[in-house]
Amino acid sequence: MEYQAKYITEDIKLSCYEDRFFKSDIMFEHHMLIWFISGETKIIRAEGTYLFKAGDIFLIPRNQLATIINYPKDGLPHKTVVMHLTTEWLRRFYAGLNVKPATANVQQIRHYTNHPLLESCLVSLIPYFEMKDLPGGIANLKITEAVTILRTIDADIDNLLANFEEPGKIDLVDYMERNFMFNLPLEKFGYLTGRSLTTFKRDFKKTFATTPQRWLTKKRLDLAHYEFVHKKKKPVDVCYEVGFENLSHFSFAFKKEFGYAPTELLASVI
Known part of the structure; x- marks a missing residue:
């Protein structure tokens, strides 16, 4: 399996799988915002199976289990831009905001496909993956832009992103x-x-x-x-x-x- 990854920082990467498929069982430590450039992904969750393809944009909540199966498709590799929204970063972002999130239930994957603002934000990351000397603070600016857009287009997103509770003892x-x-x-x-x-x-x-x-x-x-x-x-x-x-x-x-x-x-x- 040939895998390549390019990074702006450890929280923003361009991921590419050239081989037949890649499968992994994952617990997501951070919220992940993903934009599909090419290929196809099957995500198996407890509540059901999701299929994503080129052009799709979605957010996977943290502390969730999933089986991920990535496939090249139509002669093109499996290629995505992945942005990690870490708890550390989100705590800093929400520190100056008066947000009181509701207690989060089991969170499902959120779809934002074909939204022009969010797509434009993620597309604009592509040139930075080829640069050796990045402008200072560009990653923080881009993550801020993405989260600001999410808060604009998804009225419920603060209940997810601003909730920093760790899993409690459950049945x-x-x-x-x-x-x-x-x-x-x-x-x-x-x-x-x-x-x-x-x-x-x-x-x-x-x-x-x-x-x-x-x-x-x-x-x-x-x-x-x-x-x-x-x-x-x-x-x-x-x-x-x-x-x-x-x-x-x-x-x-x-x-x-x-x-x-x-x-x-x-x-x-x-």
Whole structure:
């Protein structure tokens, strides 16, 4: 896989994937504003699957789990401009404003496609990626411009960007049932449910009467079985969507669990 990235600062980058696809399970530490130049991305979240393509602009909230699958398309690489809106930067921005955000619920991805002001702001970043000596403070100015535009076009955006609360202790069953397909370290699951790793493992064993890894593997394989039987999906698609990292490991685990390979199951239900 050939990957290239150019930076204005660590918070503003031009990302390019040349290969067939790139897949990752991610917990977003920062809000991310993304503008698509070319290619296609499938984002799998607990609430559903999103598909983004050239020209799309969207904002992914922080502290959310997602599976990201990036594809080149129409002979062009997967290329995006990504702007991180960090908690540190947003605290400084909102310090002088009289904003009292409402308590944020689970945040969904926000779409801003075809908005001329926001598109113009992001397009204007392109020349800076080729410059060796950048004007001082240009990154801060560009992020300020982007956030100001977001506050102009999205009346609810302050409830997201100005909310700096960290995850509190939440119901383990509900959260894990909605997010088991994301292949993240247990430390991340602990953080997102408001627990240390030790407390997470202890609460998990008490709640589910098994270890997190055994439970996660079983849930992912059961979901894969459902996808094959009821949606007739291809093994390569199901493998990544349910939380496995490669097709051979997925096929081995599936056959070990059910006694037959994914291809055998598909042949019997088609």
